[in-house]
Amino acid sequence: MNRTAMRASQKDFENAMNQVKLLKKDPGNEVKLKLYSLYKQATEGPCNMPKPGVFDLINKAKWDAWNALGSLPKETARQNYVDLVSSLSSSLESSSQVEPGTDRKSTGYETLMVTSEDGITKIMLNRPTKKNALNVEMYHEIMHALKAASKDDSAITVLTGNGDYYSSGNDLTNFTDIPPGGVEEKAKNGAILLREFVGCFIDFPKPLIAVVNGPAVGISVTLLGLFDAVYASDRATFHTPFSHLGQSPEGCSSYTFPKIMSPAKATEMLVFGKKLTAGEACAQGLVTEVFPDSTFQKEVWTRLKAFAKLPPNAMRISKEIIRNREKEKLHAVNAEECSVLQGRWLSDECMNAVVNFLSRKSKL
Numbered sequence: 001m002n003r004t005a006m007r008a009s010q011k012d013f014e015n016a017m018n019q020v021k022l023l024k025k026d027p028g029n030e031v032k033l034k035l036y037s038l039y040k041q042a043t044e045g046p047c048n049m050p051k052p053g054v055f056d057l058i059n060k061a062k063w064d065a066w067n068a069l070g071s072l073p074k075e076t077a078r079q080n081y082v083d084l085v086s087s088l089s090s091s092l093e094s095s096s097q098v099e100p101g102t103d104r105k106s107t108g109y110e111t112l113m114v115t116s117e118d119g120i121t122k123i124m125l126n127r128p129t130k131k132n133a134l135n136v137e138m139y140h141e142i143m144h145a146l147k148a149a150s151k152d153d154s155a156i157t158v159l160t161g162n163g164d165y166y167s168s169g170n171d172l173t174n175f176t177d178i179p180p181g182g183v184e185e186k187a188k189n190g191a192i193l194l195r196e197f198v199g200c201f202i203d204f205p206k207p208l209i210a211v212v213n214g215p216a217v218g219i220s221v222t223l224l225g226l227f228d229a230v231y232a233s234d235r236a237t238f239h240t241p242f243s244h245l246g247q248s249p250e251g252c253s254s255y256t257f258p259k260i261m262s263p264a265k266a267t268e269m270l271v272f273g274k275k276l277t278a279g280e281a282c283a284q285g286l287v288t289e290v291f292p293d294s295t296f297q298k299e300v301w302t303r304l305k306a307f308a309k310l311p312p313n314a315m316r317i318s319k320e321i322i323r324n325r326e327k328e329k330l331h332a333v334n335a336e337e338c339s340v341l342q343g344r345w346l347s348d349e350c351m352n353a354v355v356n357f358l359s360r361k362s363k364l
């Protein structure tokens, strides 16, 4: 259908806005700026904001994109927005047709390396230059990889990191690209994504092992309470600087950590951001066993290969009996944590902490 000959209705426009939220793949900053500028032009007309300062990089880029549309009529901007979303949806659909559903191979991932051999599916976080920080694409890809692993013929699944870090937690640049609906919409979508993401770990049916190759921060630590075993290099450290970031615990840690390590020890980590060595985390029960870094990979993979030879159905059923009676509770905790975090993301405490990190004023 040739849409340029048509006029997009308000309904088309609203549908397109909803479609944008459902895009599975990040369309990239250039396209997002285009979408932003067309949305603003379609709803408010020509750019009416004061020009941001040169150091306000994100708002300046948005202002430039909107201002560049000059006096483009609102109706044309609305039509262009609808056309852009439509082309975006079809190009992303056709790329997913190349590698459909759960058959996606390792090479289909941007942020992960996924391999399956010796009865083990290995999901390796693969943004080593960013310390394996989890950007929005990585959240989606991990969910995809977990769903595929739950159905493949491997006996166990392993999560690990590439490079010197296991993971530095949530990528703090996730906070920077604000959608047309503003920070409230961003926080709402973040909470939906987080709930679905953590839900995949709660529901994962096979033995899930963390091979913690180096320091772990934030959500990469909290999730460990949902793993079936956690093996760590003695180089690894564990910390959750939620209060420093004006945030609150997630990954069901507000429930699992007090049970695993006592309420007071959980408070030291989750409220005061105390960093644990691998040995300390093992003594607290968060880590199953610690290995010297020099022999870590060899020892752990030898052990995992032996585990993976055990009868898979027996392992799955035993996991079920250990974990299932907690599942409902964990989903409820997850929902509550996400709703509290949604509020925290809108707080000055959180926004200031993120700005400080991004402007290189602080590390955690």
Ligand SMILES: CCCCCCCCCCC/C=C/C(=O)SCCNC(=O)CCNC(=O)[C@H](O)C(C)(C)COP(=O)(O)OP(=O)(O)OC[C@H]1O[C@@H](n2cnc3c(N)ncnc32)[C@H](O)[C@@H]1OP(=O)(O)O
Residues within 6 Å of the ligand: 129, 130, 131, 133, 134, 136, 168, 169, 170, 171, 172, 173, 174, 175, 186, 187, 189, 190, 191, 193, 194, 217, 218, 219, 220, 241, 242, 245, 247, 250, 345, 357, 362, 363, 364
């Ligand atoms: C409303 C928005 C919702 C969005 C979606 C929400 C999804 C759910 C969110 C769940 C909540 C999760 C919470 C957490 O995980 S809290 C923990 C967050 N992590 C941190 O605070 C760590 C921040 N990083 C650091 O403090 C240091 O980088 C670190 C100590 C980890 C390493 O220091 P080092 O000096 O060794 O290395 P660099 O700092 O030079 O790092 C190298 C490059 O990597 C970038 N980097 C590292 N970690 C992060 C990160 N977490 N986010 C973004 N970028 C990160 C760092 O900037 C360097 O980049 P450049 O080379 O480009 O400078």
